[in-house]
Amino acid sequence: MRFGLFNLIPLGQTHAITAHSKDCEDFPQKGRISLTYTEMARSLAGFLVLVLVLVPVVSICEGASLFQPISDSHRSAALELFTLDHGSFESLEETYEALRTFQVLGMEKKPDVTAAACRFISETVGSSSSTPKDLLYALKANSIAECKIHEKASKGIISSLNAAVRGASSLLDFYYSVGGLVLIKDQSSKADIHLADAEGVFRSVKAFSQSDGRWRYSSNNPESSAFAAGIALETLAGIVSLASSELDQSLINTLKNDISKLFDSIEKYDDGTLYFNDKLVDGHDYQGPLSTTSSVLRGLTAFAASTTGNLNLPGDKILGLAKFFLGIGVPGDAKDFFYQIDALACLESNRVSIPLILSLPSTVLSLTKKDSLKVRVTTVFGSNAPPLAVKLVGAFSSGSKDASLVESQELKFDQVSGLHILNDLPESIDVGSYTFVFEVVLQEPEDEKVYVTGSQTKVPIFVTGLIKIENSEIVILDSDLGSIESQKKLDLAKKNAASLSANHLQKLRLSFQLTTPRGHAFKPHQAFLKLRHESEVEHIFVVGNSGKQFELVLNFLGLVEKFFYLSGKYDMELTVGDAAMENSLLVAIGHIELDLPEAPEKAPRPPPQPVDPYSRYGPKAEITHIFRAPEKRPPQELSLAFLGLTILPLLGFLIGLLRLGVNMKNFPTKPVPATFGVLFHVGIGAVLLLYVFFWLKLDLFQTLKILGFLGVFLVFVGHGVLSHLAAASAKLKSA
Amino acid sequence: MGRASSKEDAGTLFHSLRSAYAATPLNLKIIDLYVGFSIFTALIQVVYMAIVGSFPFNSFLSGVLSCVGTAVLAVCLRIQVNKENKEFKDLPPERAFADFVLCNLVLHLVIMNFLG
Numbered sequence: 005m006r007f008g009l010f011n012l013i014p015l016g017q018t019h020a021i022t023a024h025s026k027d028c029e030d031f032p033q034k035g036r037i038s039l040t041y042t043e044m045a046r047s048l049a050g051f052l053v054l055v056l057v058l059v060p061v062v063s064i065c066e067g068a069s070l071f072q073p074i075s076d077s078h079r080s081a082a083l084e085l086f087t088l089d090h091g092s093f094e095s096l097e098e099t100y101e102a103l104r105t106f107q108v109l110g111m112e113k114k115p116d117v118t119a120a121a122c123r124f125i126s127e128t129v130g131s132s133s134s135t136p137k138d139l140l141y142a143l144k145a146n147s148i149a150e151c152k153i154h155e156k157a158s159k160g161i162i163s164s165l166n167a168a169v170r171g172a173s174s175l176l177d178f179y180y181s182v183g184g185l186v187l188i189k190d191q192s193s194k195a196d197i198h199l200a201d202a203e204g205v206f207r208s209v210k211a212f213s214q215s216d217g218r219w220r221y222s223s224n225n226p227e228s229s230a231f232a233a234g235i236a237l238e239t240l241a242g243i244v245s246l247a248s249s250e251l252d253q254s255l256i257n258t259l260k261n262d263i264s265k266l267f268d269s270i271e272k273y274d275d276g277t278l279y280f281n282d283k284l285v286d287g288h289d290y291q292g293p294l295s296t297t298s299s300v301l302r303g304l305t306a307f308a309a310s311t312t313g314n315l316n317l318p319g320d321k322i323l324g325l326a327k328f329f330l331g332i333g334v335p336g337d338a339k340d341f342f343y344q345i346d347a348l349a350c351l352e353s354n355r356v357s358i359p360l361i362l363s364l365p366s367t368v369l370s371l372t373k374k375d376s377l378k379v380r381v382t383t384v385f386g387s388n389a390p391p392l393a394v395k396l397v398g399a400f401s402s403g404s405k406d407a408s409l410v411e412s413q414e415l416k417f418d419q420v421s422g423l424h425i426l427n428d429l430p431e432s433i434d435v436g437s438y439t440f441v442f443e444v445v446l447q448e449p450e451d452e453k454v455y456v457t458g459s460q461t462k463v464p465i466f467v468t469g470l471i472k473i474e475n476s477e478i479v480i481l482d483s484d485l486g487s488i489e490s491q492k493k494l495d496l497a498k499k500n501a502a503s504l505s506a507n508h509l510q511k512l513r514l515s516f517q518l519t520t521p522r523g524h525a526f527k528p529h530q531a532f533l534k535l536r537h538e539s540e541v542e543h544i545f546v547v548g549n550s551g552k553q554f555e556l557v558l559n560f561l562g563l564v565e566k567f568f569y570l571s572g573k574y575d576m577e578l579t580v581g582d583a584a585m586e587n588s589l590l591v592a593i594g595h596i597e598l599d600l601p602e603a604p605e606k607a608p609r610p611p612p613q614p615v616d617p618y619s620r621y622g623p624k625a626e627i628t629h630i631f632r633a634p635e636k637r638p639p640q641e642l643s644l645a646f647l648g649l650t651i652l653p654l655l656g657f658l659i660g661l662l663r664l665g666v667n668m669k670n671f672p673t674k675p676v677p678a679t680f681g682v683l684f685h686v687g688i689g690a691v692l693l694l695y696v697f698f699w700l701k702l703d704l705f706q707t708l709k710i711l712g713f714l715g716v717f718l719v720f721v722g723h724g725v726l727s728h729l730a731a732a733s734a735k736l737k738s739a
Numbered sequence: 740m741g742r743a744s745s746k747e748d749a750g751t752l753f754h755s756l757r758s759a760y761a762a763t764p765l766n767l768k769i770i771d772l773y774v775g776f777s778i779f780t781a782l783i784q785v786v787y788m789a790i791v792g793s794f795p796f797n798s799f800l801s802g803v804l805s806c807v808g809t810a811v812l813a814v815c816l817r818i819q820v821n822k823e824n825k826e827f828k829d830l831p832p833e834r835a836f837a838d839f840v841l842c843n844l845v846l847h848l849v850i851m852n853f854l855g
Binding site for chain 1: 741762765768769770772773776779783784788790791792800823831832833834836837842844847851852854
């Protein structure tokens with residue numbers, strides 16, 4: 005999210021540490037106010053949803069935002085981000101980026117970093133197989149580290165770079181070779197380095213441009229980007245500076261047109277910041293808005309430095325680009341950090357226009373402490389601006405479109421601190437959140453060509469103050485007549501111990517008045533009365549207001565059911581809180597003995613209050629299973645007796661058979677049928693035995709399997725013996 | 740006089756039944772004995788259940804139905820084997836006996852499964 009810390013109104017807590025320590029004395033006190041509020045917030049959060057903590061700043065006026073120049077927090081972040089990995093950097097590019105960042109931020113050179121850089125540089129410069137890209141970055145790093153390069157080595161570099169220029173075919177080839185030559189010209193003693201055919205090289209680079217202001221990387225690749233445009237501009241600036249004679253002015257003019265076209269494709273965020281972005285075609289080559297904008301700025305300022313005449317770019321575009329880089333805050337990535345710092349360094353001093361940033365050390369002002377409005381106008385790095393005046397042209401309350409609350413007035417400039425100060429806030433500014441509109445006017449007319457300030461800057465301001473709480477009292481009234489039963493005056497500044505009693509036929513009225521320091525009515529975000537029963541059941545009521553008078557009437561007749569018919573002692577607590585209120589309070593008023601009627605059968609029970617907040621998650625009571633009582637079985641003797649009794653009929657059957665005189669005369673005598681007959685009986689016996697086993701231990705499938713075999717066998721032998729018997733009896737019958 | 744005559748009549752009836760029964764062939768008598776035996780077994784099981792309650796009801800049913808089932812099959816066999824029965828004149832008694840054996844085996848498989 006682009007809106008960093010600078011766009012929210014902190015309550016004095018989260019500010020970038022500025023270099024101006026004088027303002028730091030304000031911070032501890034501001035911290036105290038916000039701390040009280042956080043304590044309250046923590047206790048409030050226990051039983052209610054916080055309605056609003058911070059007033060939304062970006063309200064009706066679009067673009068109300070605050071940008072801070074680069075400060076010490078950047079310097080300390082740079083130390084953390086740019087560290088040596090095992091005593092050296094990963095690549096020459098990183099070496100250069102680290103050195104450049106430290107140089108721009110004004111941090112003193114660390115010897116180990118410089119030594120590592122020098123090692124890397126001399127290695128690259130000495131080797132004959134270094135590519136132009138390596139040479140370029142080595143020379144860039146050397147321009148900062150200032151390691152010595154041998155004559156022989158520099159001669160070798162010049163010749164290889166010249167060869168590279170002649171053989172260059174893509175934009176990057178030209179960039180590396182021309183850039184390298186420009187740098188070696190400054191660094192070596194030979195001041196006599198020129199491009200052989202400057203105009204020809206210029207035209208070859210210009211051939212990569214497109215009509216919309218973007219540039220291609222090579223003639224084969226149709227993709228164009230603004231990033232490439234930045235590189236091309238830098239290259240062309242280098243060519244111009246290396247040319248031995250004046251280049252054709254028409255070439256420069258067409259280039260100025262290209263730059264204007266490029267600026268037409270600039271994109272915009274809501275808070276007024278501008279940036280360049282390329283379409284995401286191939287993820288690998290995609291440069292984000294940060295690197296693209298940084299590259300364009302580098303190219304632009306390099307080109308402006310190398311040519312005479314004006315580029316005619318609208319100043320507020322430069323200001324928008326400066327705000328883009330400042331709005332990032334402190335990046336967390338070393339590459340992003342470098343892009344930001346490098347681009348801002350280009351903006352700090354360039355020949356196009358130097359942006360001036362209006363910032364405030366503190367956007368939260370206290371009416372109690374009679375804070376004055378302090379404004380600072382500096383360059384992007386916090387350096388002094390030329391003589392100028394800051395005017396407050398308007399102040400608007402957030403959320404209203406009314407006219408300005410103040411008339412246009414100029415802030416006084418304090419030479420010592422470099423701040424523009426408005427000593428007393430006008431009477432029309434009460435507590436709350438506002439948008440102040442400032443205008444910066446340069447005092448020297450020549451400065452208007454060099455610097456750009458922007459037309460009007462909108463800044464969100466938050467004003468706090470002590471709210472007077474008066475006439476606070478709590479009254480018990482009779483419901484029907486309205487006559488006062490008991491009345492207690494309250495002092496809401498400290499804990500009260502009012503003791504009241506009421507029954508369900510009466511009403512409770514709490515009233516107080518809130519007045520702002522300027523004497524107007526004030527509606528806080530939170531005005532609640534909390535009633536807590538001794539059994540920890542709580543009820544919260546909002547205190548409504550009309551103008552300055554705040555009043556809450558609790559008619560117990562209607563609230564009996566809401567209170568779950570719980571009679572007893574209720575503790576009362578009042579909360580009045582707001583971000584603008586320096587004396588937000590959470591105070592105990594006292595307690596009230598409520599006498600409510602008995603709960604009817606179907607009344608809702610109060611929600612159970614956990615004794616220990618974590619007992620809800622503890623182990624529950626153990627469940628003991630009650631198994632079904634086993635059926636009563638008969639005594640074993642009875643069962644055995646009946647078992648015997650069941651055998652009796654069988655015996656009876658056998659005896660009966662004997663009495664009838666059964667015989668086995670029909671059993672076949674011939675051997676084959678005889679065996680069949682025997683096997684038949686054996687088979688039946690086997691089946692019955694199988695059934696016994698089935699009952700004892702086999703399962704149905706096994707039984708069926710065996711039964712299948714036995715059955716087939718039985719059918720076979722049975723058929724055999726029975727057909728023999730049938731044939732025998734048929735013969736007997738016919739005979 | 741009526742009472743004495745009814746008693747006499749009962750006695751005469753009983754004697755005539757007995758003598759008629761003695762004329763039945765032996766194999767039919769064997770089957771009758773078998774039927775009597777299995778019904779008697781079933782009765783004993785019912786008496787047992789009446790005493791101790793029907794807790795494993797499936798076992799009770801299994802036992803009783805086994806007896807009753809086999810009695811029913813035996814009755815069927817008797818019908819088919821009886822020479823005086825004109826309906827089954829062409830059915831050889833061995834075939835009826837084979838059916839009886841097969842049905843009994845199937846019945847007892849089911850009974851054993853249901854016994855539990």
